[in-house]
Amino acid sequence: MYNNSHTLNTNPFELLSELEQFLYYEARCIDEKRWHDWLELYLEEAIYWIPTDREQIDPLQQASIAYEDKATLRLRTKRMTHPQAHSLDRRPESTHLVTNVMLDDVLENDTVIYRLSSSFMVLGYQEDFRNTQTVYGGKYSHEIVRVGKQLKIKSKKVVLNNCDAPHRNIQILL
Amino acid sequence: MQSDRVHKRLYTDSGIFDLEMDTVFSKAWIFVGHESQIPNPGDFFSSQLARQSVLVVRHTDNTIKVFHNRCPHKGTQLTTATSGHVRVFRCMYHAWSFDTDGSLKARPLEDGYNGSRLDTNNEDCNLKGVASVESYRGFVFARLQSKGPDLASWLGEARTSIDNMVDRSPQGALEVVGQPLKYINDCNWKMLVENVSDNLHALPTHRSASAPAKEMADEINSGDEIPQVLHMLTPFGSPLSFFEKIGQTICGNGHSFTGGDLSIHSAYPENEEYNQAMLASYGEETFQKILSVERHNTVIYPSLSLKCNLQSIRVFRPISVDQTILETWTFRLKGAPQEMLARSLLYNQTVFSPASIAGHDDNEAFCRMQQGLKEGGHEWVSLHRHMETETPNENGTISAPGTSDISYRHEYEAWLNYMKTSQE
Numbered sequence: 001m002y003n004n005s006h007t008l009n010t011n012p013f014e015l016l017s018e019l020e021q022f023l024y025y026e027a028r029c030i031d032e033k034r035w036h037d038w039l040e041l042y043l044e045e046a047i048y049w050i051p052t053d054r055e056q057i058d059p060l061q062q063a064s065i066a067y068e069d070k071a072t073l074r075l076r077t078k079r080m081t082h083p084q085a086h087s088l089d090r091r092p093e094s095t096h097l098v099t100n101v102m103l104d105d106v107l108e109n110d111t112v113i114y115r116l117s118s119s120f121m122v123l124g125y126q127e128d129f130r131n132t133q134t135v136y137g138g139k140y141s142h143e144i145v146r147v148g149k150q151l152k153i154k155s156k157k158v159v160l161n162n163c164d165a166p167h168r169n170i171q172i173l174l
Numbered sequence: 175m176q177s178d179r180v181h182k183r184l185y186t187d188s189g190i191f192d193l194e195m196d197t198v199f200s201k202a203w204i205f206v207g208h209e210s211q212i213p214n215p216g217d218f219f220s221s222q223l224a225r226q227s228v229l230v231v232r233h234t235d236n237t238i239k240v241f242h243n244r245c246p247h248k249g250t251q252l253t254t255a256t257s258g259h260v261r262v263f264r265c266m267y268h269a270w271s272f273d274t275d276g277s278l279k280a281r282p283l284e285d286g287y288n289g290s291r292l293d294t295n296n297e298d299c300n301l302k303g304v305a306s307v308e309s310y311r312g313f314v315f316a317r318l319q320s321k322g323p324d325l326a327s328w329l330g331e332a333r334t335s336i337d338n339m340v341d342r343s344p345q346g347a348l349e350v351v352g353q354p355l356k357y358i359n360d361c362n363w364k365m366l367v368e369n370v371s372d373n374l375h376a377l378p379t380h381r382s383a384s385a386p387a388k389e390m391a392d393e394i395n396s397g398d399e400i401p402q403v404l405h406m407l408t409p410f411g412s413p414l415s416f417f418e419k420i421g422q423t424i425c426g427n428g429h430s431f432t433g434g435d436l437s438i439h440s441a442y443p444e445n446e447e448y449n450q451a452m453l454a455s456y457g458e459e460t461f462q463k464i465l466s467v468e469r470h471n472t473v474i475y476p477s478l479s480l481k482c483n484l485q486s487i488r489v490f491r492p493i494s495v496d497q498t499i500l501e502t503w504t505f506r507l508k509g510a511p512q513e514m515l516a517r518s519l520l521y522n523q524t525v526f527s528p529a530s531i532a533g534h535d536d537n538e539a540f541c542r543m544q545q546g547l548k549e550g551g552h553e554w555v556s557l558h559r560h561m562e563t564e565t566p567n568e569n570g571t572i573s574a575p576g577t578s579d580i581s582y583r584h585e586y587e588a589w590l591n592y593m594k595t596s597q598e
Contacts, residue, residue: 168358
């Protein structure tokens with residue numbers, strides 16, 4: 001953990017670099033539409049959450065833009081590759097920029113959990129009658145665990161700056 | 175418009191849209207919110223009424239008031255908050271303050287208005303209230319025009335859908351949770367309303383969600399639990415004969431419901447704790463009667479649609495001729511276990527959220543219709559299905575097969591009635 005004396009076997013800068021690379025890899029899987037690879041990054045008990053309220057603590061007490069378990073994420077990726085996903089007839093393109101990555105906490109129990117926060121900007125484009133590029137921005141919070149040699153996502157929270165605003169289709173995975 | 179078809183301009187002409195806001199959305203009761211959002215005097219929330227921003231407030235005498243969100247002095251919006259609690263509304267510009275019944279309470283240097291038209295006795299000093307405000311079982315409606323039927327008569331038989339949604343609470347009460355999901359659709363508001371009763375689209379439009387859901391459910395070993403999301407999305411792929419069978423019923427004033435005994439929500443797993451709570455509250459006979467009402471969707475024309483069995487409502491907020499915000503609200507059944515709320519949230523997030531799995535294809539259809547109707551060639555939009563298969567019921571409603579266009583036709587009957595009679 002940065003700026004904190006934490007006993008880790010790994011050099012903290014190497015660890016941070018590894019975690020950053022992992023976030024970039026997740027972003028790359030989305031931008032390259034490698035849905036299978038993306039899904040593989042998530043634990044079976046993983047949660048993916050886009051709240052409607054910056055201060056939202058409990059996803060089960062009010063609606064979220066998305067609050068999905070692995071089965072729902074799997075369904076989502078299957079739909080995206082289905083030939084009759086009409087809204088994706090013109091494939092959306094995305095560029096994810098992930099930055100300001102901070103390792104906020106390391107929890108050591110049976111497994112190690114890394115809590116990361118970062119800022120993101122996502123440019124989304126889909127050819128339609130509007131032909132405009134959509135910008136999404138906000139903060140990511142990832143909980144990442146190490147399973148064997150691999151890092152896996154335990155949870156990902158996406159807080160959009162405009163999470164409480166009306167949105168058009170959000171067809172880009174954030 | 176004609177009885178079996180409507181001209182495409184009804185969806186594309188901004189002059190017609192303006193007229194709709196002055197007639198349909200001014201003469202009809204429009205859903206503004208729910209009483210549970212303002213339990214205490216001084217509580218308020220912002221809402222919309224025919225493109226106008228309004229404040230819905232609980233006054234100290236417990237009555238609900240609806241005001242235009244504008245200071246009578248210079249026109250400043252009184253608040254930009256979505257909800258809150260006030261003792262008085264105080265304008266940020268010149269500090270005029272208003273009681274929660276809208277009356278002017280104080281303004282600095284009062285003497286300066288003496289002898290003017292805007293002296294203290296002038297009612298124009300007060301907040302301007304909306305002409306009519308009424309609630310039905312917690313659902314608050316407002317109407318810009320004062321003339322017209324009272325809310326309960328106007329709802330007619332469609333109010334039994336609100337009854338059923340409320341009765342599904344073991345305490346007979348609902349509570350709004352959080353803010354609604356807000357989804358911008360680049361289409362005319364009528365497409366969203368009409369889609370609620372359109373059972374013919376579910377199979378072809380939503381196949382990309384229903385087919386993988388079925389595939390995933392089929393892969394699960396017998397005995398293992400099927401994730402709830404699959405219970406929800408698989409039925410979208412039911413054969414058209416199923417959607418034909420569920421039927422639909424028109425109720426007057428443009429209101430209607432699809433289903434009745436059967437819907438795509440019928441086969442959800444039961445929640446034993448909920449059943450016990452309902453039994454304890456109502457007894458076996460009434461409990462069975464409440465749960466036997468299996469309506470798929472209800473339209474309260476022109477602003478509201480309900481899924482009674484999921485405690486979910488959709489509210490249609492027209493923005494312009496080709497833009498509509500779809501709000502999806504979730505309710506907690508008071509006295510029911512948390513799992514019932516989790517179920518409603520899951521459905522709304524998966525089907526009606528801007529990041530939904532099923533809703534994107536509805537939105538795609540609306541956008542393509544809005545674009546397609548700009549084309550030449552055909553001038554008309556068809557409302558022809560099952561014109562000769564309409565069965566009157568004893569209570570005055572009329573039923574038809576599930577894939578009939580009867581609800582479309584009925585909505586246009588009400589629409590024309592609002593449009594052709596002159597304004598007050």
